[in-house]
Amino acid sequence: MTSIRQRHGLDVAAARDHFPALARTLNGVPIACLDGPGGTQVPRECIAGIRNYLEQSNANHGGAFTASVETDEMLHQAHAAGADFLGAHEPDEIAFGPNMTTITFAISRALGRDVRAGDEVVVTRLDHDANVAPWLAMAEDRGAVVRWLELAEDGASLDLDALEGLVGPRTRIVAVGLASNALGTLTDVGRVVEVAHAAGALVYVDAVHAAPHVPIDVSTLRADLLVTSPYKFFAPHLGMLYGRRELLERLQAYRVRPAGSALPGKLEVGTQNHEALAGLVGTFDYLEGLGSAYGDVADRSDRRSRLRAAMSAIHEHEREMSRAALERLASVPGLRLHGIADPSRIDERVPTFSFTLDGHDPRAVAEHLATRAISTWDGDFYAWELVRALGLADAGGLLRIGLVHYNTIEEVDRLHEALVELAG
Ligand SMILES: Cc1ncc(COP(=O)(O)O)c(C=O)c1O
Structure with missing residues (x-):
């Protein structure tokens, strides 16, 4: 593949060349895709993966014939690369599904089988509703008590100091997000895990918004369960779950009897979206190629290291874009940024920026x-509790700018210009 390293960091132009959709124009102007948090574009490797699969290997799994054997191999690759991407010990700790929301409803329902009346679950005011509503439903079904981890005074992060008071001997599950899809805030999940584990509770981490931006290592995080949506990190529409092996083995998943109790089949109910998984394998190839240009040679010896190197390079590039975006947005008249605005706190966020603009509702912006x-998104982005806590639910919510590694400072400049034009 094209080399993606420049002396001073990520070679964004070379990376962009891998994404055909970025060449699209509107009235001769290249479309700036600042809509990543709703779903990113995909590299050629992903598209080729889908195409090759459908042209050559389209079959169900587990058969004796060539296309089915190839399908089994592709499925293994998807699990193995997913495990490397998230730092899991083994491919069987990864399970796929249609999306994060469906997976979370299924897991919460399965975990709920062990929850007794009066047990407790902790959810947060900052999370996407897909990491809140399933736990509320499970709590209602099982007669469990819901405890809320509220926002800190900055209105942008969680009040982690309150955690010890919320988590106790009856706490069974703490559901928390790694990064906010509305404000971009990163949460210190390691600290949440420490408090939860000390009380014997499990931690379910929504890493959907973090996955395109930062390296994730479930071993370091010590997360029990962690979920992502590959379509937010340059792959097709899918959900991907990590679970600690021993926990997944114990889990009383709802499944059909022929699926047996072996992993990951026990968790992957029904036939999976094979072509999308083949596309995901292609995306991991792209990221590996990107990572092979970074870090020292020892860091590139295996897929896990290459994927980590890619995400570290991406993170580094995005810090620069965050600084530029914060600076540009601060100079737009009437713009109020919700979220961390202080450049010295850049490490506490990813480059997702939500704001309101005086006199203009978010849809009009x-x-x-x-x-x-x-391209941008407006509304509550299913950060339902947060947008209500900010008092913006009846005002159209927020306007969200989502930058990922294929975005450029030039695009941020164009955004700034267009906002200044509107703000008058
Ligand atoms: C942080 C976060 N969690 C969960 C979800 C839901 O993911 P899915 O669309 O895969 O169900 C999203 C989607 O926007 C999200 O941004």
């Missing part, structure tokens, strides 16, 4: 930007 060939 998104429409204006769309006419300038800039």
Whole structure:
């Protein structure tokens, strides 16, 4: 593949060349895809993976014939690369599903079988509703008590100091996000795990928004269960779960009897989206290629190291973009950023920026930007509790800018120009 390293960091132009969708224009202007948090674009390797699979190996798994054997091998690769991406010990600790929400409803229901009336679950005011509603439903079904981890005074992060008071001997599960899909705030999940484990509770981590931005290592985090959505990190529409092996083995998953109790089949109910998984394998190839240009040679000896090197390079590039974006947004008249704005706290966030603009509802801002060939999202992004806590639910929510590694400072400049134009 094309070399993606420049002397001074990620070679964004070379990376962009891998993403055909980024060449799209509107009235001759290249479309700036600042809509990543709703789903990113995919590299050629992903598209080729889907295409090759459908052209050559399209079959169900477990058969004796060539295409089925190839399908089994592709499925193994998807699990093995997923394990490397998340730092899991083995491929069987990874299970796929249609999306994060479906997986979380299934896991919460299965874990709920062991929850007794009066047990407790902890959810947060910052999370996407897909890491809240399933736990609320499970708690209701089982007569469990819900405890809320509230926002800190900055209105942008969680009040982790309150955690010890919330978690106790009856706490069974703490559901927390690694990064906020609305504000970009990173949460110190290691600290959450420490408190939860000391009380004997499990931690379910929503890493959907973190996955395209930072290296994730479940062993370091000591997460019990962690879930991502590959379509947010340059792959097709899928959900991907990590679970500690011993925990997954114990889990009383709802399944069909022929699936047996072996991993990962026990958790992957029904036939999976094979072509999407083949695309995911292609995306991991892309990321590996990107990572092989970074770090020292020892760091590139295996897929896990290469994937980690890729995510570290991405993270580094995004810190620069975060600084630039914060600076540009601060100079737009009437713009109020919700989230960490202090550049000295850049390590506490990913480059996702949500704001309101005086006199313009978020949908009108998104429409204006769309006419300038800039794609963004407006609304609550299912960060349902947060947008209510901010008092913005009846005002159209927020306008969200989501930068990922294929975005550029030039795009941020175009955004700034278009916002200043609207703000007058
Ligand atoms: C942080 C976060 N969690 C969960 C979800 C839900 O993911 P999915 O669409 O895969 O169900 C999203 C999607 O926007 C998200 O951003």
